[in-house]
Amino acid sequence: MTYLRRRLGLFLLTLWAALTVNFALPRLMPGNEAQAVLATLHGVNPAALHALEIEFGVNVHQNIVLTYLQYLGNCFTGQLGVDHYGIPVVTGIVQALPWTLGLVGIATVLAFLIGTLVGILTAWRRGGRMDAFLPPLLFIVSSFPIFFMGLVLILIFGVVLNWLPIGGNYNIDATPSLSLPFIGDVITHAILPGATLVVVTAGLWIFTMRNNMITTLAEDYVKMGRAKGLAPWRIMLDYAARNAILPNLTGFAMQLGFVLGGAILVEYTFSYPGLGYLFYTSTTLHDLPMMQGLFLFYTMAVLVCVLGADLVTALVDPRTRDA
């Protein structure tokens, strides 16, 4: 129980740190938000700066400590403010969320499954042909910059072969509905960005799983199992894999932040309107409320997952409960 309590404390502290960074950074920058936004608007009279300053409350002088406390309070009650278009930040996030969840969620799960399975198999068959070339190959592939993988796929399948669309989440003419053609359209647009994510992250899982498996296979209890004459597949799954997967689980949650980052790059490369794309747009358009809201969201998402993974590990692995 103390373990979980300590973890909870850690998370609250991390959350506070992230919020404070969110709050402090824009205020450390010279100039105000109105000036920055004005520079991104088209066909607007420079005199509009005055109106923008009023809109963004730039000249409203308030004690900075008070603003900070208000900001913290607002974050905890979910009041993330409105973005430049007057739309609540929460609405914007909710709109973009399903696209990222779908793309990243499915790709990550696929990558994890493929990677873990292949990792187990290649570790089991050490010295086999698969083990000789697959892990190093995949390791190299996963050291490619993820956006570069995306660009290569765009070039091959989008530009040269013209089989798949090079960006977006569905056709501009299409009206979102639950109809089959629309779903097909969505899937067609998700193939390339999804493949990019899967290819790069699967390599990671294969490598990790394989290394863990190999280490575990060298353990005594596995030798014991073999000596008892248990069936190979039983040893592989029940004895080895089950223990090898544990570090993976927490690692998985910790990696989530990393995967989310990779998703930002993939969404940028494919112009896929998920959270990552929204995050990038909010920086270039100087949409401060949206950027802060998304940064908070990202941090929360990782925290929740790590906490969840810790819970599961604590449940499954008795050793951690005593730590």
Next chain:
Amino acid sequence: MAIPAIGSNSALSGAGVSAPSTSVRVRFLRTLFSSKKATAGLVILLVISFVAAFPGLLTHDDPNAAIYGIEQGPSLQHLLGTTLVGQDVFSQLVYGTRLTLVIVVVVSVIATVLSMIIGITAAYLGGLADRSLSLLTDIFLIIPTLPLLIVLAFYLPSGVSTMILVLCLTSWAFQARQLRSQGLSLRSRDFLASARVRGERPLYIILVEIVPTMTSLLAASFLGVAVYVVGFAAGLQFLGLGNSSELTWGTLLYQAQANDALISGNVWWELSPGLAVALLGAGFALLNYAFDEIGNPALRPARRRRDRSAS
């Protein structure tokens, strides 16, 4: 971009540390050089370092000279074609190597040193110092990296120094954790006990007694971070958060992408810096992989079952 694998630095998990002994180190290096992966990685890195050091040997064109034909394809005069402004892509690639490599190496060194200091100090001092340093490490580990990088890089003035600063900030935490767990296992060792009895100060013990035993681990840390940094630096610059008037592979990628190079057919303008980044990442990754194998004997390429001399 490469995603660091948890557990990939199994070199740190105990097998690679021993009391200082020359023969072990020599054996280590010998094993290293006999590994095919290590050789491949080393060769890649050496070639890239050579290009970074002597760009003038490879190309006579000034990379910034916008005097050639616009958006020409590869030819004998322009091996990779020209950019939209009329610069030679090949010379841009060659001259961009130095700054790219500098960023990666500087960040990796600083991050490794930082993680070493924090990790080992936490392990050695224990108690409150350990708990607070571990807390700090965990916070940096959990905060999602790329969003933090984007926010930082966006608000700070764009350029190489900002890039180095923000990358250092986000790269040290991972290895600090690993090094701490390594340091923990060392605390009770005899040679350290004797140093304590002699009355040496903690800082002396850390720097003079502990660190030298961990050189191979630190090297592995350095390589692990480097793979990470190559990808992130390129990613940030690709997003446009670098300074596009400084020539690196990342900014070259950014300019190519911003000018629709892939779609308008000037493919090598965009592919070549991407491939270069991939190559650099692969070089570090291969070396890292090789270090892992050496550190954790179980991972070494399996010899035939009959051979019992594998240690």
Next chain:
Amino acid sequence: MRKPTWGRAPTHLAAALPRSHRKLVTLLAGTATLLAAACGGTTSAGSSTASSSSVGGKLVIDSYMGTTWPCTFNPFNPALNFLTVGFTYETLEYINDLKASSSGSSLAQPWLATGSAWSNNYETLTFTIRSGVKWNDGQPFSAADVAYTFNAMTTSAALDLNALWKADGGPLTAVTAQGSNQVAFTFDTPAQTYFYYVADQIPIVPEHIWSTLDQTKLASYTDSHPIGTGPYKVGSCTQANVKYVPNTDYWQSTPGHPVPRIAEVDYPSFLGNDQANLYLTEGQAQWGAQPVPNIKTAYLNKGPDRYMWFPPVLNVGIFPNLDNPLLSNVAVRQAISLALDRSNVATRGESGYEPAASQTGIITPTYQSWYDKSIDNTAYDPTKAEQVLEAAGFTKGSDGIYQNAQGQQLSFTLQTVSGFGDWDASLVVITQELKAVGIQITVEDENSGPYTTNLESGNFQLAYAGSGGPYTAGGPTPYYELRGDLYSSNIGGTNYSHYNSPSTDALFNAYAATTNVSQQKQIIDQIEQVMVSDYPFIPVTQGVDWYTYDASHIGGWPTASDPYAQPAIYAPLEDAGVILDHLYPTN
């Protein structure tokens, strides 16, 4: 998403209607309306086609704005109002910046107002409001709506995007409806140069809808189903696309001659620049606002009826910080101007899409009639540049960079805004050309926030900028742009160079005090003289409106030979509405 990779600089040019032409205009406008009524078509000046009356076809607009649509259509939201101004909301009169100065005066076309008159020494402006106009929900439009719209800016100051009212720094003190069809604007100083903003820049909103909202928060009103007087209504809106449908009650329609004639207009949101370009080149959109790379091969040659026209509208160039001791020396600035091969910069940096600029600061051919070729000393003369430097006492150091007697080198940092690929490209060429005459430049990319702040506060040595900002508005005569750049009270704002010359200020004041066009021309000529002798800033290329059109199924487009409206669809201009009123389906 990539930010637009070109330095878009759309402008709407304002017109100060000369007094002598005021009555003429009213007369002409009246005649035109009569004639139009007589002929049975109410198209405004410019190309008209209304021989047939079929309504049909579909127009797709292709403009990459880097965001998905949040389906809010508030015409006072400067981030998104390009979606509604012109389409759904309209202005009192229409002023065509591109033709405004062709005859030396501007012709304001009656729109929601049928005419206007100044009185009281240009301190009172009275508009006569058109009758018979309806809002697209069927309610009648009247002078009360006009008065309401302007007065709403006093309760919600964020609506005052042109800083008209006294409280926001402008001259406007009162707006009152008089009778059923007149609105009177009262200013506290002669305000003829403000005619443009009042008449052509303010979309009129319905009192019966807007007065029911919180009057202090009108700027954040979502307005998801905009009620306006314009030719189109918002039919549907998703993140990816806005579909407009014709307003069947549109005031320009007459029986048998419907306006508008395009039955459906789509305005998709593009998430990537390359996506937008691809859509255009594949022929899926007809009205393009993209500077497609390699436009001839990628776009124009791929269809039978495709055209491009990039009308220049604004200066883009190098702004020296005149407080810098080296740059305050006019010889250095002159040398910079002489060292630049502007057409090379335009060809390489802007892919030839933007023409070279003139040191006079006059955009041509847009302001051709204001341009004084005889004093234009723009030239590419690197030899002379070095001579000028040496005559001013600079000597070339061993590294090839000039330095003054104290050893200070002509080595400067130049700030530009990141995300503008064409500006970066132009600067590569500029750096090269300046290096050839011994002036060293180090380019610094800044994000738009710090960039703008530095520009305005003078925290730079050299800066690459468009007059007034990267995408800003200019004016219908050169007065507006140049005043923004050179007038002393704009220091800290758009006068980036911090140029402060009382004699130049007096010239601008003189312009604002007269409506006599030939006098105005003489004054502008003197300002050109200041530009070519004093080099307060150095224009390099002329920023353009991005515009391509596919005429295979739709006719009535504005062209270089018939510039009846400004084609910048990404700017919130009434011009968009004018063009939409003109387009018609062919075959």
